[in-house]
Amino acid sequence: MIVEFILFFVAQNVAEKGKNSLALPLLAAYSLLSGYTLSGLVFVALRTEGVGIQGIGLAALGCGITFIAARQIGSNLSDTDGMALTKTINLGIIALVVVVGLQFVFALFGVYTPGWLEIGISALGVFLFAGASVVDFYILPRTYRNDQYLPAALSMYLTYINLFIFILRLLIALNGRD
Template sequence: MNTTRLVAEVSTEEQAVFYKKTYLHLALGVLAFILAESVLLRIEPLVEFLLSMTQGYLWLALLGGFMLITWVAQNMAVKAVSKPKQYLGYGLYILAEAIIFVPLLYIAIYSTGGFDLINQAAIITGGLFTGLSIIVFTTRINFSFLKSVLIIGFFVAIGAIISGIIFGFDLGFWFSAAMVLLASGSILYNTYTIKNNYDTDQYIPAALSLFASLMLLFWYILRILMSRN
């Protein structure tokens, strides 16, 4: 018998336990991502291969593969009943993110001779993520309206990325800025949804959804810093 209840309907103590588990798993996901990157960036053949995949239609193929793995991982984490399968989905998604980030982080490191840009992007991302989360938890604003905006926004973004690859133009600073706004909206929406629509047993899917939005935000903040360097 399923005895789980919505987070919004349980006691404050039970909510605190759920949020502790969710954000602990988010933090562990970030740590796993960092550890994975530290290994992947040292594998020269892999780095060279992924850098070669950033050109033209190859990048489109890589993004397509990433989206497929993302779909599989998210379905495993959300729909699986057993915790091991949920963890497997979460781990698969973290690995996919680590792989897709390799070219961007490599360029950021070796174009500036260090980790300054990455550290700056991480601090800005963490600060913005924290601020957006506080807004959701300290106000009664209903962020469910963002669902339609995000769906349309992500389809437009995918269309712009595909067009840029096909026609060979750089999307530039303003696209990255728009994606930061979109990622911020995703954090607001996902946090609100976790707060109001998730069961108390869904802390792994909750952590995955926050991790996905956090990584998207980090990606485009780093791109903005790199473009202005």
């Protein structure tokens, strides 16, 4: 997980500097590594009764529908509304990272999250990353030039992979853990 974070920040820094020939292999390595870590969650989803392959398909469909809706909403936001939404979603994601980090630390010591709290955290994550997808469509054309397609793609990738993860977490929490 630490290597994944380091690789993300290095790839993002290289991509923002416009060194696409170096950034592309770094981003490919990052997506392979994040796919590997995601496979554990997919395995749990497949083994959870009531989720299975249908739940994975539902999470993917939810991401696709969110993408379509977010494009329409985010592209039509005024500057005042877009900046207000951006700041609100950023604060929410910071809070979510803190909560999930605490949840991870507690799990290391054998303290697991009660089911109702897991449902709440997962639902909040779905809500925040659906909002982040709207923010992406508001921010990307205002932030990146046409030649900065890799950092823009990385931003979108992170939003949708996290949305997928939190939808799966929510489905697993709603259907009970093994």
